[in-house]
Amino acid sequence: MDADTLHITLANTSYKPILAQIFQRYHIPYTLLQDSRSSIIPHRFSALFSYYLKSDTDSLRNVLDCGVFHIEQLQKLKDYLDVFSCDIKEPFDHLQGITEQGHILDTVELTKLQKLEEDAEQVRRQVKELTDPLTQPDSLPALIQTVSTYVRESIAQDGSDTNILLHIETMLKELYPYINKKEDITFFLYFLDDISQSSAPSQRKGVIVSDLRQAPFCREHQFLLGCTQKDYPAFQTKKGIFDENYHAFISTYPTMEQRYQFYLEQISAQLYAAPHIYVSYPLGTYEGKGMEAALEIEEFVRKLLHDPKAKSSPYPLYGSYEPVSTNITLSPAMAEALFVRDGNIHGSISALERYVKCPFSYFLRYGLSLREPMKVGFPDSYAGTLSHYLLETFTEEYGKEYTRVAEEKIEEILMKEITVMQDVFPSLEKKLENVAQRILTSMTQTLSLLDEYEQHSLLSPYQSEKEFHYQIPLNEKVNLALKGYIDRIDTSDEFLCILDYKSSAKTLSQTNVFAALQLQLLTYAIVCSKEFQKRVLGAFYVSLKNENIPYTAGKLSRRKPVTHMPSSKEEYEEVRYKSHRLNGWVMDHEIQALDDNGTHIVGVTQNKEGAVKARKLYELSSIERYFTQMYQLIGNRILNGDIRCMPMEEACMFCSYYEICRFKGIYAEKTQLVEVEDDIYQQAKGSDEDA
Ligand code: SF4
Structure with missing residues (x-):
């Protein structure tokens, strides 16, 4: 069709900008008879x-x-x-x-x-x-x-x-x-x-676009778009103070019915203005709400079909479901210029985990160095940082006795921090008071839980917030240089274990580990096994949250006489301790050094003979080999300039760059970066379950 033979009438004028965009994109000449823009x-x-x-x-x-x-x-x-x-x-x-x-x-x-x-x-x-x-x-x-x-x-x-x-x-x-x-x-x-x-346009060219209230233009092809029940004929009744009821009292004023019929007659001219008429309406909104054709349009088509000379047929529409390619790549030279400094890709483990979750977000953050918006006031992450800081201070000062710190001491250190924040953010004074109270309560409870754990562990806190550096060669010229901080290392003469504080309960999932989504804890274990000449008992998460515990009020015996046995305080404490156990991977069969009665670590139990055993025993040297492969794979993808915009589910949820990338595609699936064999276990009895 030649653009000069077309006239489009819009029942819904909000289509104008999108039509204009399409015409501009495909270089089709067009004229909007009345263009209205906000200013x-x-x-x-x-x-x-x-x-x-x-x-x-x-x-x-x-x-x-x-x-x-x-x-x-x-x-x-x-x-x-x-x-x-x-x-x-x-x-x-x-x-x-x-x-x-x-x-x-x-x-x-x-x-x-x-x-x-x-x-x-x-x-x-x-x-x-x-x-x-x-x-x-x-x-x-x-x-x-x-x-x-x-x-x-x-x-x-x-x-x-x-x-x-x-x-x-x-x-x-x-x-x-x-x-x-x-x-x-x-x-x-x-x-x-x-x-x-x-x-109004100074000259007309190409496709003419108008709305229902403008006269048709008598061209060969007439398109009438958006004829839904909502937008066609869209007769406006009188509203406000001078509404239809008011007008009904004016005897000389045309009735609503008369005005409606007159209006219909006028706009139906659009349906007879050209030899070829095309009427369309959407079947649904963007939100998925169904829409139907206007009754007047259905009536018009019905009339046409009864006319033997009239030919009306559905317009052939073709669906295209070709996925849009989001594989963006940089040249290796550009990638090197952006990501490599002094022969190293520097970064934290969480930066690499970010790359795995969404390479494009890694590129924006570390390639283009786009800063994320400043955190305002007291974001939730500060509460976690404060709890970390309190535990770090107590373990450094009191060693294994840190769990016995008096509430007054906790309050003293906590309030010192909170006061500084109150001075800086005076408008948040009350909120910060509440935050302090919440942290104080939760820290007191956490310390009482950790006290129970400490009594059954031979190890003592050795270092907190320990800085580490770990280098992995990627090729002859470039290394991956990882840097980070380990929350806590506990040691005895012979053993060590890694503890990582978390603001809620977290498990170390094998699927996530080998999809490179949970690299931190085990990398810490690898680093420490090299630095300290000690056997690594394992690496574990410690939850700082007081978990919600499902707990029964008591037991009912149905045998006569029916009795109710309320749950005891001891039973409650047992459930509480159980839901706050350390969670991670055990790497040495002498795990009783860390948990002498097998009740403090998930997956560790004590048998009838009194021996404490782990359900799964992981082999750190094998883990190290797999980790090296994964780090090299990720590092080389970065070096090859792979910055595809293919996020995993959840990656976008807290991403500050959404306004930039406006991702609307299908999420990437979680995939294993390496084929893992049974050699990750010290005794080959693995299954794919989480620890
Ligand atoms: S919003 Fe999603 S797709 Fe966009 S950069 Fe962030 S994580 Fe990637």
Whole structure:
């Protein structure tokens, strides 16, 4: 079909932008008979007037976001307001006097915030100068004048369309005699919201696109799109104060039925305007809600079919289900330039796990170094960091006796950290008090659980937050240089074990380990086996959360006489300890050194003879071999520039880059990176279950 023979009528005008996009993409000439676009100009007026009416932080943010002020470093002010949510009338200086730092808010964090404050303060002064005439205008005319001037100046800066500005200024002039007091501005805002930029084409070319209220164009092919019951014929009844009931009282006014019939007659002209008519409607919305054809259209088709001369047939539509390729690659030279420094791909284990979950997100973070948004206030992850810090402090100071630390001591260290945060984030004072109380309760309970474990272990805490470096060669020139921190290493003369604190119960799944999704714990074990001349008993997660425990209130005996035996405190304690056992992989048959009665580690039990045994015994040397293969595979994929956008399920859930990649495809499946044999067990009795 030639574009000049087509006319499209839209029952739903929201199709316009998408049609325009399609025509532009395929270079098809087209003309929108009436193009209506929203403009930022009314929004700028609205934001400034709203700030005058209510000068709070939200209104200020709207002013700063609408682009009316062209100030260098304006973003710094927005970032500062996001973090501290304070009043711009007062100087931003509360951080400058703070010298005390804590473990969570250390010097680096504090200096970053202080620098942000300095920059934001400079912008604040400029913004305040501009906003003062809005919050304290000499008069309403002065206010209107200021707002107009600001918007006019902003247009001069960014070259927006002036037509709409003139339109609003004319409106203001007309309304001016009626704006007598502050509240009258609200009335004007109502009109501003409805203003959009509308333009008619100066010349017509190609496909003509119009809507139902415009006359048909008499071309060879007429398309009528979006004829659902909702959008066709879309007769507008009278609403509001002067509704249909009101009009029914006006005897000379046409009845609703008359108007409806007249309207139908008018728009049905679209159906007879061309030799070929194509009518379509969607079967459903994007959300999957079903839609049906308009009754009037069904009636029209029925009539046509009864006419022996009329030929009506479904338009042939072809479905295409070809997957969109998301395999993005960089050249090896580019990959090397982005990821390799001094002959090494540097990084943490979690960075590599990120690569496995989504190579594209790794590229954005470590290739392009896109910073993730600053954490505001007290994000949940800080609670975990604080608990880690408390345990690290106690084990360093008290060794194996750390579980006996008095509540007052916990509170003392905790509150030192919380106070620093309260000084930095004064608006979060109450929230931080609650957080402190929560951490205090949970830490006291965790220590009581760990106390029970310590009494059955021969090992003692040896090092906390131990820094490690681990290098794996990828080729003759490049190594993978891993760096990280091990939460805790416990040792005795002969043995060692790795403990990793987690904010909730976690298992070490064999499937995840060899899909390279849980590399940390076992890498720690490999590193320590090399560094310390001791036998590695195992590597385990320690949950710092007080788990919810399903617990029965008691037992009912149905034998006569029916009796109820309430559960005892001992039974409750047993269930509690059981649900807080260490979880991980055992690597030495002398595991009784860590758990002398087989009740503190999942998968470890004591038999009738008193021997403590692990259900599975893993072979660390084999694990190391598989890990080297996996690390080399991942490292070489990075070196080959494989940055495909194929995330695993859940990878996108907490990813800060969603707005950039807008992933909408099918998630990648979890796959094993290496073929694992039974040699991962010391005794070949493996199954694929999780430990
Ligand atoms: S949002 Fe999903 S697909 Fe996009 S970068 Fe993040 S993880 Fe990858």
